[in-house]
Amino acid sequence: MPYLIVLDVSHNEISDFFGFQPPKNLKEVDFSHNHISSMKDLSAYTCLRKLILDYNSISEIRGLEKCSSLTHLSMEHNKILRISGLRNLPLRQLYLKGNLIKRTENLQTLRTLQILDLSSNRIQSLSGLQDLHLLANINLESNMVGEIKECTHLQYLLLLRDLNLKRNPVQEQPDYRLAVIFILNHLTVMDEKPVTVEEKVLAVNKYDPSLEVVAARDHMTHMMYQHMQPQGIFDSTLPSLDTPYPMLVLTGPQACGKRELAHKLCHEYSDYFGYGACHTTRGPYFGEEDGCDYHFVQDEEFQNMIRMGSFVQTMQYGGHWYGLSREAIESVAREGLACCVHMELEGVFSLKTSYFEPRYILLIPTRIEDYISHMKARGFYTNAQIEKAVSRIDLYTKINRERPGFFDSVIICDDRNEAYSALRQLIKEYLGLEEQEKEGRRSTGVTPQNATTDEGGESTAAKKLDANPTDTYSQNYYSKVQTRLLPQKTSAELASIHRRQQMVRDALVGKIPRAYTQLFKRYVHPVPSLLTPQSADHNEDSSSEESCASSGLSMNSSARVLSVGSPADGLDAGSGPKVEPLDVSLLGQNLETLKGKDHTTQRYFWTILYKCSFPADHMEPGLSPDSSRSAPEQASPTVVSSPGRPGSNAKPILPPIPLGRKAAESGSVQQLTGQAGQVDEG
Numbered sequence: 113m114p115y116l117i118v119l120d121v122s123h124n125e126i127s128d129f130f131g132f133q134p135p136k137n138l139k140e141v142d143f144s145h146n147h148i149s150s151m152k153d154l155s156a157y158t159c160l161r162k163l164i165l166d167y168n169s170i171s172e173i174r175g176l177e178k179c180s181s182l183t184h185l186s187m188e189h190n191k192i193l194r195i196s197g198l199r200n201l202p203l204r205q206l207y208l209k210g211n212l213i214k215r216t217e218n219l220q221t222l223r224t225l226q227i228l229d230l231s232s233n234r235i236q237s238l239s240g241l242q243d244l245h246l247l248a249n250i251n252l253e254s255n256m257v258g259e260i261k262e263c264t265h266l267q268y269l270l271l272l273r274d275l276n277l278k279r280n281p282v283q284e285q286p287d288y289r290l291a292v293i294f295i296l297n298h299l300t301v302m303d304e305k306p307v308t309v310e311e312k313v314l315a316v317n318k319y320d321p322s323l324e325v326v327a328a329r330d331h332m333t334h335m336m337y338q339h340m341q342p343q344g345i346f347d348s349t350l351p352s353l354d355t356p357y358p359m360l361v362l363t364g365p366q367a368c369g370k371r372e373l374a375h376k377l378c379h380e381y382s383d384y385f386g387y388g389a390c391h392t393t394r395g396p397y398f399g400e401e402d403g404c405d406y407h408f409v410q411d412e413e414f415q416n417m418i419r420m421g422s423f424v425q426t427m428q429y430g431g432h433w434y435g436l437s438r439e440a441i442e443s444v445a446r447e448g449l450a451c452c453v454h455m456e457l458e459g460v461f462s463l464k465t466s467y468f469e470p471r472y473i474l475l476i477p478t479r480i481e482d483y484i485s486h487m488k489a490r491g492f493y494t495n496a497q498i499e500k501a502v503s504r505i506d507l508y509t510k511i512n513r514e515r516p517g518f519f520d521s522v523i524i525c526d527d528r529n530e531a532y533s534a535l536r537q538l539i540k541e542y543l544g545l546e547e548q549e550k551e552g553r554r555s556t557g558v559t560p561q562n563a564t565t566d567e568g569g570e571s572t573a574a575k576k577l578d579a580n581p582t583d584t585y586s587q588n589y590y591s592k593v594q595t596r597l598l599p600q601k602t603s604a605e606l607a608s609i610h611r612r613q614q615m616v617r618d619a620l621v622g623k624i625p626r627a628y629t630q631l632f633k634r635y636v637h638p639v640p641s642l643l644t645p646q647s648a649d650h651n652e653d654s655s656s657e658e659s660c661a662s663s664g665l666s667m668n669s670s671a672r673v674l675s676v677g678s679p680a681d682g683l684d685a686g687s688g689p690k691v692e693p694l695d696v697s698l699l700g701q702n703l704e705t706l707k708g709k710d711h712t713t714q715r716y717f718w719t720i721l722y723k724c725s726f727p728a729d730h731m732e733p734g735l736s737p738d739s740s741r742s743a744p745e746q747a748s749p750t751v752v753s754s755p756g757r758p759g760s761n762a763k764p765i766l767p768p769i770p771l772g773r774k775a776a777e778s779g780s781v782q783q784l785t786g787q788a789g790q791v792d793e794g
């Protein structure tokens with residue numbers, strides 16, 4: 113039978129494998145269910161593609177070396193002790209189920225193998241399979257694989273879709289299925305069950321959660337524990353009408369200098385910032401003081417604090433816990449200061465989920481060698497810690513690159529002094545101190561050196577406004593108000609005003625605003641009923657106490673005219689924006705009366721002033737530089753932010769910083785803190 117291609121001699125009593133010399137052109141041979149105990153040399157059968165020898169008594173694979181066409185070999189239920197004799201065969205399917213195999217060895221040359229069945233053997237390790245890159249299906253059911261980590265041998269088999277590890281001791285491991293799905297994330301079927309999308313997401317969230325997930329969990333934990341405690345109102349940091357409590361977060365990799373810079377900043381601008389000391393379970397380094405750099409606590413106390421809902425956020429770094437407590441922020445806020453803290457990226461993510469809305473400054477080293485030398489020179493860190501810190505630089509740069517606006521500003525910190533100058537400059541811009549200094553120099557003739565430290569950087573006009581010169585609270589307060597009331601305008605501000613004037617002119621002649629003008633419209637926060645003026649008469653009575661709040665409100669209501677038109681104002685509703693000039697002079701008059709106001713009113717007033725300071729966001733058409741007002745009494749608002757900074761007109765950089773409540777001796781401060789205490793107690 114020279115043309116015989118398929119030979120099936122299964123289920124016989126044959127004991128001599130190929131003993132009857134079948135023709136050489138055979139392509140498929142089935143010798144299953146016989147009594148064959150050993151294999152013979154099949155070198156002559158070069159055309160053989162499929163060989164089935166299931167249910168025999170063969171203990172060793174051999175004689176196949178020259179079968180250069182063999183793609184399918186099945187030797188299930190034999191007595192094979194080890195895999196051998198398969199070197200360089202073009203096998204695509206190999207079935208060795210039900211043998212006595214202990215190791216997945218001598219398979220690495222089977223580069224074309226796609227299906228491997230080694231079920232019902234004695235295999236403990238998956239080492240030896242890692243180079244079989246075409247493997248799509250591995251059956252290891254009923255073996256002795258005990259460790260999840262064995263799956264790492266398969267993790268680079270990118271075509272692997274189906275893995276069966278049923279009836280292996282590894283199934284007893286906690287979260288076995290999720291762990292394997294995480295390691296082998298290309299699997300679509302595991303243990304004969306489809307792998308669902310939900311399982312894949314769960315696996316990633318469990319074993320390699322994104323920073324958002326970590327932050328969400330952290331936030332959830334603290335919120336839950338906080339809600340389990342008796343609730344008190346944190347008055348000092350309570351977000352006001354539409355401005356959050358001002359906070360500054362310096363972030364960056366470990367030892368990049370953020371802590372040092374935070375301390376320096378709080379020291380220099382002690383009227384504005386207070387250092388928020390976090391809690392940590394790590395021991396103090398040489399020279400560190402408890403309560404100054406950190407609150408150093410034992411692990412047990414830290415965990416206790418978590419359970420008491422004391423933290424806003426926590427994170428583990430280098431095997432230690434770090435956490436920013438509500439009280440740390442609150443104690444700074446009670447001083448009337450903005451809280452300045454430093455933290456790692458995870459902390460930033462976590463804080464971003466909370467109701468705090470800090471400004472984030474990224475400090476990033478670019479000269480890695482210098483960074484490493486600096487860490488080595490500190491002498492606190494092991495090589496592993498240094499490596500970790502260095503590797504995290506990429507994480508920060510990646511986030512900064514991929515998420516524009518995630519950090520409000522980035523400062524290169526290769527040189528600490530330069531970094532501090534940059535930070536200082538930024539803060540001065542944020543706070544409008546630049547303008548204040550300039551004005552101070554102009555009006556008092558002070559030199560730049562003493563101008564920075566001189567609280568009297570305030571203008572003469574400010575001093576005039578100051579009711580009580582010995583009262584430092586009032587000094588701070590008025591100098592800052594005055595800064596914002598200075599008449600100069602930046603070019604960006606003027607451009608914005610002109611644009612809006614043009615819009616109004618267009619509206620008056622009935623032109624429909626072009627589509628892009630919508631870009632300049634902003635959401636106007638609704639005025640809370642607490643402060644809503646009862647009537648128009650109220651607004652006009654600027655001498656009454658109520659009028660200071662309502663005059664502030666009149667600005668806000670003038671903001672509303674952009675979106676809400678009324679025929680009574682001389683323009684048809686919907687025909688375009690209407691004009692209602694903003695009388696900023698009222699502000700100046702009302703500053704006097706505001707002093708006696710409660711905390712909320714003052715904070716609201718600051719909000720209004722703040723809006724005035726960002727006319728691109730809040731200034732209305734008709735508020736022109738040449739309107740009938742004259743400086744300084746009828747001064748117009750001044751832009752505090754630098755117009756060149758990207759996004760500077762899109763988002764206020766810092767919420768209005770402190771009311772200058774630091775001076776505890778001030779009567780007004782006492783009044784404020786007294787109120788805060790009452791609310792807390794209530």
Ligand SMILES: Nc1ncnc2c1ncn2[C@@H]1O[C@H](COP(=O)(O)OP(=O)(O)OP(=O)(O)O)[C@@H](O)[C@H]1O
Nearest residue numbers: 365366367368371390427434435436454455456459
């Ligand atoms: N509450 C927190 N949340 C997140 N990260 C924090 C927190 N408190 C501190 N960190 C950060 O944890 C890291 C380790 O803090 P640690 O004080 O041990 O570092 P360090 O070696 O002194 O370096 P650094 O000068 O950056 O503080 C630092 O990057 C620090 O900023």
